[in-house]
Each structure stands twice: as structure tokens, then as C-alpha cells.
Amino acid sequence: MSQPIQPKWHTVSEVAQMLGYGLSKTKQLVATGQIRSIKDGGNRRVLPIWVDDYIARLVEEAA
Template structure:
């Protein structure tokens, strides 16, 4: 028997905060300012995992430029 694991397609702001080890209010601010891309679904914001990766890569690239 094979077990299939379904990965979530959309993340909540709270799930992104947990992944980044940021507080919820900081993560919400990053979403509201557009630092982390999101879409509004009803009254909620949803974030693709790839958008979280984009944010992390952008921040990491910025820190590399600073260190140079």
C-alpha cells in the first residue's frame, strides 16, 4: 500500500510566520507591504510556498551585497 502525502498549495499568514520563525504581526506587515506576495481569498490572505522562497532569496541576496 502506498501513502500519498498532499502538500498544501496555499499557506496562511500564520503558517508562513511559523516557517520563517517570525512573529505573526511582523509577517502580516511583510504581507501588507508587499514584501511577501499574497492574494486575498475572501477575507483571508493566502501565500504560495514559492513566494516565501522568493522572499527568503531576496533577503539573502541583500545580505550578501551588504557583506561584500
């Protein structure tokens, strides 16, 4: 039985949807480096661990 392929990275739009944020807010978080990303051609890509890191920082700051 084969496993579905897991995405290796996400678009900024996908990250916005995952976090429940608007696209403009997510783009701002990426532009300011609060969510790490890499440039892939004309697009920004975000590794899943970088989304997890951002959420962990939010939780830590709230504690």
C-alpha cells in the same frame, strides 16, 4: 503507496511559523508586499514559491 497532499498555499500564520517571525511582523511584510499574497475571501494566502522568493531576496541582500 500514496504521497501526502502538499499544501498549495499557506495562511499568514503558517508563514510566520515557518519563518520564525511573529504574526504582526509577517502581516506587515504581507501588507507592504515584501511577501506576495492573494486575497481569498476574508483571508490572505501565500504560495510556497512566494515564501521562497522572499527568503532568496534576503539572502541576496546579505551577500
